[in-house]
Amino acid sequence: xxxxxxxxxxxxxxxxxxxxxxxxxxxxxxxxxxxxxxxxxxxxxxxxxxxxxxxxxxxxxxxxxxxxxxxxxxxxxxxxxxxxxxxxxxxxxxxxxxxxxxxxxxxxxxxxxxxxxxxxxxxxxxxxxxxxxxxxxxxxxxxxxxxxxxxxxxxxxxxxxxxxxxxxxxxxxxxxxxxxxxxxxxxxxxxxxxxxxxxxxxxxxxxxxxxxxxxxxxxxxxxxxxxxxxxxxxxxxxxxxxxxxxxxxxxxxxxxxxxxxxxxxxxxxxxxxxxxxxxxxxxxxxxxxxxxxxxxxxxxxxxxxxxxxxxxxxxxxxxxxxxxxxxxxxxxxxxxxxxxxxxxxxxxxxxxxxxxxxxxxxxxxxxxxxxxxxxxxxxxxxxxxxxxxxxxxxxxxxxxxxxxxxxxxxxxxxxxxxxxxxxxxxxxxxxxxxxxx
Numbered sequence: 001x002x003x004x005x006x007x008x009x010x011x012x013x014x015x016x017x018x019x020x021x022x023x024x025x026x027x028x029x030x031x032x033x034x035x036x037x038x039x040x041x042x043x044x045x046x047x048x049x050x051x052x053x054x055x056x057x058x059x060x061x062x063x064x065x066x067x068x069x070x071x072x073x074x075x076x077x078x079x080x081x082x083x084x085x086x087x088x089x090x091x092x093x094x095x096x097x098x099x100x101x102x103x104x105x106x107x108x109x110x111x112x113x114x115x116x117x118x119x120x121x122x123x124x125x126x127x128x129x130x131x132x133x134x135x136x137x138x139x140x141x142x143x144x145x146x147x148x149x150x151x152x153x154x155x156x157x158x159x160x161x162x163x164x165x166x167x168x169x170x171x172x173x174x175x176x177x178x179x180x181x182x183x184x185x186x187x188x189x190x191x192x193x194x195x196x197x198x199x200x201x202x203x204x205x206x207x208x209x210x211x212x213x214x215x216x217x218x219x220x221x222x223x224x225x226x227x228x229x230x231x232x233x234x235x236x237x238x239x240x241x242x243x244x245x246x247x248x249x250x251x252x253x254x255x256x257x258x259x260x261x262x263x264x265x266x267x268x269x270x271x272x273x274x275x276x277x278x279x280x281x282x283x284x285x286x287x288x289x290x291x292x293x294x295x296x297x298x299x300x301x302x303x304x305x306x307x308x309x310x311x312x313x314x315x316x317x318x319x320x321x322x323x324x325x326x327x328x329x330x331x332x333x334x335x336x337x338x339x340x341x342x343x344x345x346x347x348x349x350x351x352x353x354x355x356x357x358x359x360x361x362x363x364x365x366x367x368x369x370x371x372x373x374x375x376x377x378x379x380x381x382x383x384x385x386x387x388x389x390x391x392x393x394x395x396x397x398x399x400x401x402x403x404x405x406x407x408x409x410x411x412x413x414x415x416x417x418x419x420x421x422x423x424x425x426x427x428x429x430x431x432x433x434x435x436x437x
Contacts, residue, residue, distance in 0.1 A: 004076035012195050018150050021084050024069045034068035041114035049107050082128040090135045108132050156207045168214035179222040186224045
C-alpha cells in the first residue's frame, strides 16, 4: 500500500493513507478468529492485572478489531497503522475521561502483546505495543484537527450525501478551521502545515469548481509562510528566467548586428574592388582609344568594296613572276616603317588584299601582266584595276567593273611612291625609275 509508507512526515497521515485506514478501523468487528484471540489475551491479562475495571473490555474489543486487520499491517509499513491505533485509543481515553491515568497504557500495551502471542506473531506484537503510549494533548489536538478536515473533505466529495447536507456550510467551516490552523501552527509545525496545504489543493481542484454558488458565502484561504516563500521563490525564478532570456535576446541581437556589419563591410570591400576593376577597364579602354590603330577587317572590306573570299576556296597561283613579290612584301609599306601594327591586323589586311589580287589575276587579261617583270606587273594591276589608279589617273567612275569608292589618302604623302619618279600617273606611259626594280 504505497499511500501508507513512512516518509519525512510520519506523525501525520496523508489523506490517501487516512482514508485507507479509516475504512478498515471505523467498523469494530473482530470476527470469530479475533474473538478467540481476544479471550486468550484477556486470560493472560487477568494474571498480571487482577480485578481490572470492566470499562477496559470495550478497549480490548476495539484493539482486537484493529489488530485483526492483517491485510493493512502487511500492505503498509507496520508502524503507521500501529500509530493510528494509538491515536484512536487516546481519542477514546479522552472521551471516557481516562486520558491522564498512566496505568491504562500499561494494561493496553500488555493486551497488544498477548493478542499477537495468541496469533503466533510475537514480532508484530512488540512493534505495535511500543507505539501504545500517552499522546501529548497539543499533539493529539493537531492530529484531530487534520483528520477532522479530512472527514469534511470526504463528506464534500462522496457520492451519497448525509441528511441535511449543506456544502456551503461545510466548506465555510473547513476554511475557517484551515485558516486558524495556519495562523496557529505555521511557526512551530511545518509538517502539519504541509499536510494542510496538500488538502487545500484537493479542495481547490475537486470541491470549489462544483460549488461556485458558495463563493459569496465563504472566506478565502489564508496563505501560509511556506506558500508565500514559494511564491517569492517562483517570482525570483521567473524574474531570473526573464533576465536570462533578455540577455540571450540581447546577445543574439548583438551577434546579428555584428554579422550584418561584417556583411556590410564585405559588401563595401567587394564594391571597392569592383569599382577599382572598372576604373582599370576604363583606363585601359581610354589608352587603347588613343593609340593609332588601323581599321578592322570589316571596315576595310566595306571601304574598298572587296568581297570576303576564304583563302581555302582560292586556287593556287603558279605564275612565278607574280608569286614571289605577292607573298614576300606588303604593298605601300616600308621595311623601316615606325608604325607598328598588331600581327593579327596585318595578317587580316594582307590576306584580304591577297585574296583580291588573286581574284583579279584570274579574271583579267593575263597578257599585260606576264609581259613585264614581277614588280612592274603588280604595280600595273594596282594602278589599272584598283581605286588607286583611278585616283591618280583621273579615271573615277569610268570603270564600273571594280569598286570606285575610296576615301582618299591621309594628309602627307603616299608612302613609297616618291621613289618611283613621283608625279601624276595618268594614261600616258609611265616613267619607269631605276629604283623600281
